[in-house]
Every structure is written in C-alpha cells, then in structure tokens.
Amino acid sequence: MRLPEQYLTPEDLVSLFRLPSVDTVYQWRRKGTGPTGFRVGRHLRFDPDDVRVWVESLRQAA
Numbered sequence: 001m002r003l004p005e006q007y008l009t010p011e012d013l014v015s016l017f018r019l020p021s022v023d024t025v026y027q028w029r030r031k032g033t034g035p036t037g038f039r040v041g042r043h044l045r046f047d048p049d050d051v052r053v054w055v056e057s058l059r060q061a062a
Contacts, residue, residue: 007045 010025019025028034035054037046
C-alpha cells in the first residue's frame with residue numbers, strides 16, 4: 001500500500017482501509033488501538049510513517 005507524503009485525515013484512513021465510517025477511526029483513538037494521531041487545532045491528523053508502523057505491527061501480530 002502506498003501512502004501519500006502529506007499528513008492524513010481520518011477520512012483518508014477510511015478511504016485507505018475501506019472502513020465503514022470515521023467513527024471507527026475515533027473509536028480506535030479512544031481505545032488506543034489505532035495509529036498515533038495528533039491534533040492541529042481541532043483537526044486530527046496522522047503521519048503516514050506512523051500509519052505504516054501501525055500496519056506493520058498488525059501484520060506481525062497476525
């Protein structure tokens with residue numbers, strides 16, 4: 001999977017992983033199970049490198 005070089009939005013994660021909704025991304029964040037995110041004001045963003053690390057950790061655990 002090729003991720004963009006810019007910071008990702010919750011909507012980007014929904015599209016990349018074919019999730020049902022952005023609610024899934026926010027649930028991951030609340031539970032601490034998703035990729036590391038950060039806030040820019042009120043907007044949630046994800047570093048593509050952090051998403052790659054998270055995906056790799058899921059693959060290794062499987």
